[in-house]
Amino acid sequence: MTLQFNDETFRGDYSYFNTERAIKRLPFPFDRDEYMYSVNIEAHPGGPKGSPFEFRFDVDEHYISEMKDRAITLDDDPLRCQSLPHMELAGWDLLEIIMVSKAEDYPDLFTLHRDGNRWHWINRPLGIEQRFTFLDPTTLPCGPMEYITRQTQGDFALLHERDGNLWMDAGMVTSQADWSLDFDIGMNFFEWHAPVPKAKQMGVFDKALKFLLAMQQGQSYRRLNWTMTVNPRLDTSPENYHKWGPEKRTITPENVGRKQHLRIELQSFWRLPRSNAIAFPIRCYLACLEDICTQPKWGRRLHRVLRDIDPTLAEYKGFAVNQETIVNYLSQFDDGAPTSPGIFPDA
Amino acid sequence: MPNTSFSPSIESRPTYAGLVPQGAAPSIMIADAEGAEAILDLVDRDAAVLDQAHLIYIPKGAQFGSKLAELGAKGYHEEASLDAAMTLINRLLGAAHMGTQLYLAGSEGMMGRISALALSLGLPLDAIQMEHRGSIGRPMQCVHCKGVTQDVTTDPFTCSHCGLTLFVRDHFSRRLGVFQAVCVDAETPGVIPETQEITA
Numbered sequence: 333m334t335l336q337f338n339d340e341t342f343r344g345d346y347s348y349f350n351t352e353r354a355i356k357r358l359p360f361p362f363d364r365d366e367y368m369y370s371v372n373i374e375a376h377p378g379g380p381k382g383s384p385f386e387f388r389f390d391v392d393e394h395y396i397s398e399m400k401d402r403a404i405t406l407d408d409d410p411l412r413c414q415s416l417p418h419m420e421l422a423g424w425d426l427l428e429i430i431m432v433s434k435a436e437d438y439p440d441l442f443t444l445h446r447d448g449n450r451w452h453w454i455n456r457p458l459g460i461e462q463r464f465t466f467l468d469p470t471t472l473p474c475g476p477m478e479y480i481t482r483q484t485q486g487d488f489a490l491l492h493e494r495d496g497n498l499w500m501d502a503g504m505v506t507s508q509a510d511w512s513l514d515f516d517i518g519m520n521f522f523e524w525h526a527p528v529p530k531a532k533q534m535g536v537f538d539k540a541l542k543f544l545l546a547m548q549q550g551q552s553y554r555r556l557n558w559t560m561t562v563n564p565r566l567d568t569s570p571e572n573y574h575k576w577g578p579e580k581r582t583i584t585p586e587n588v589g590r591k592q593h594l595r596i597e598l599q600s601f602w603r604l605p606r607s608n609a610i611a612f613p614i615r616c617y618l619a620c621l622e623d624i625c626t627q628p629k630w631g632r633r634l635h636r637v638l639r640d641i642d643p644t645l646a647e648y649k650g651f652a653v654n655q656e657t658i659v660n661y662l663s664q665f666d667d668g669a670p671t672s673p674g675i676f677p678d679a
Numbered sequence: 680m681p682n683t684s685f686s687p688s689i690e691s692r693p694t695y696a697g698l699v700p701q702g703a704a705p706s707i708m709i710a711d712a713e714g715a716e717a718i719l720d721l722v723d724r725d726a727a728v729l730d731q732a733h734l735i736y737i738p739k740g741a742q743f744g745s746k747l748a749e750l751g752a753k754g755y756h757e758e759a760s761l762d763a764a765m766t767l768i769n770r771l772l773g774a775a776h777m778g779t780q781l782y783l784a785g786s787e788g789m790m791g792r793i794s795a796l797a798l799s800l801g802l803p804l805d806a807i808q809m810e811h812r813g814s815i816g817r818p819m820q821c822v823h824c825k826g827v828t829q830d831v832t833t834d835p836f837t838c839s840h841c842g843l844t845l846f847v848r849d850h851f852s853r854r855l856g857v858f859q860a861v862c863v864d865a866e867t868p869g870v871i872p873e874t875q876e877i878t879a
Contacts, residue, residue: 518854577865
């Protein structure tokens with residue numbers, strides 16, 4: 333089936349929507365009826381046909397509109413894309429892995445011809461055709477990381493490995509859950525995670541860093557993370573918090589089903605071949621509570637997870653102020669029946 | 680006055696181990712206000728640290744200038760302000776050879792700014808020592824307008840650049856030498872918690 337792209341917005345009138353197909357393939361982040369941090373890492377890609385886990389870089393119906401939203405954010409604030417000088421090679425690594433993957437996985441949408449270092453890239457959905465010399469930045473309109481991530485859904489961080497740690501030395505970050513690349517760039521793994529409550533004491537970061545440092549060439553993994561966002565807004569940045577913050581207080585029992593969104597992050601990790609850096613894409617999926625509750629298993633489970641969650645996490649994830657309204661709404665979808673294990677909806 | 684010890688409220692807050700003499704290695708020493716006392720203590724433990732030292736002092740009204748001048752560093756430079764001292768500091772850091780030690784003592788704002796500069800010029804982290812003395816005012820970067828407000832001693836506080844009312848997030852950047860500060864009434868404009876003095 334050829335992908336149809338939605339014409340939609342992630343700001344202003346918020347015309348974003350999910351088709352039925354998009355809802356059913358959501359990477360629902362809860363595999364049980366409760367939630368606490370874990371290092372929930374598994375191999376990537378790999379998963380049911382049609383799921384967002386099937387291919388290395390998932391392309392879905394929101395592709396074109398998300399790329400337009402990224403361009404608007406970058407025009408407003410060019411600091412959302414930064415790369416320290418030693419990271420250009422990692423940018424080429426990322427460009428290569430994305431172009432090769434997309435051309436193989438979506439041959440009707442993307443094509444890559446390679447003749448030595450002379451490359452020819454065709455991106456049909458965005459109407460882009462580019463001939464360039466691989467590893468020669470003067471042959472692209474911008475740096476390699478910026479070039480390819482303006483054409484790829486999700487935020488991207490490039491992590492440089494040295495001194496037994498990972499350093500966030502480059503990134504493209506326009507759909508973030510309230511963190512600032514401009515502030516965090518140059519930080520190590522523990523420094524950029526400092527604002528996360530509880531996890532450090534639980535040893536989550538030590539384990540995660542050990543895992544990442546042990547990643548070998550050619551390996552890639554994924555994990556799911558989540559938060560809650562009012563309105564389908566991609567740019568929930570701290571920079572603009574005073575602009576989107578007031579929207580968080582507009583939730584009522586009448587509008588919560590359409591306005592309150594579950595924000596799912598499909599995070600993946602890629603050891604890059606030339607730079608030995610790790611690419612860390614953070615792909616965001618948004619679904620309003622109404623969308624979620626079309627799947628009875630998800631409605632039941634989300635009610636239980638958000639009702640019983642540790643208050644510290646409700647605060648950190650930013651929905652404590654609306655938790656009661658959300659849980660009241662969701663309770664109508666929870667008949668108390670048991671839920672099946674795993675994240676996929678019941679057939 | 681001893682090295683300041685802090686409440687554990689901010690986990691990412693840098694810890695300042697205090698100055699330890701590294702012998703007669705070439706060094707750059709920068710102190711402001713009560714930071715002078717940390718330099719005096721350092722010299723007390725091993726006077727050899729002065730043999731190849733440039734000592735820069737920004738008094739900010741404190742009265743330690745003559746004592747520091749008498750120590751006999753290779754070069755002693757008293758400066759009117761940190762901004763005024765930056766040309767000299769850039770020159771010294773830019774010309775520093777491998778093995779040069781950087782001793783910083785005094786306010787968090789000065790130490791954060793100079794250590795960030797030194798790191799950006801390629802000085803290794805383990806060649807930088809810091810000791811916090813005097814004011815507990817902190818350097819804050821407004822995440823909205825990116826302006827830095829120095830010597831902040833209240834929570835919340837008013838950004839000296841854009842005027843938003845900001846609270847401190849538990850987040851410190853060594854690259855910038857500042858804490859992150861975020862609008863406190865973003866969700867409910869005008870509803871601002873009572874101002875509290877930061878005590879430590």
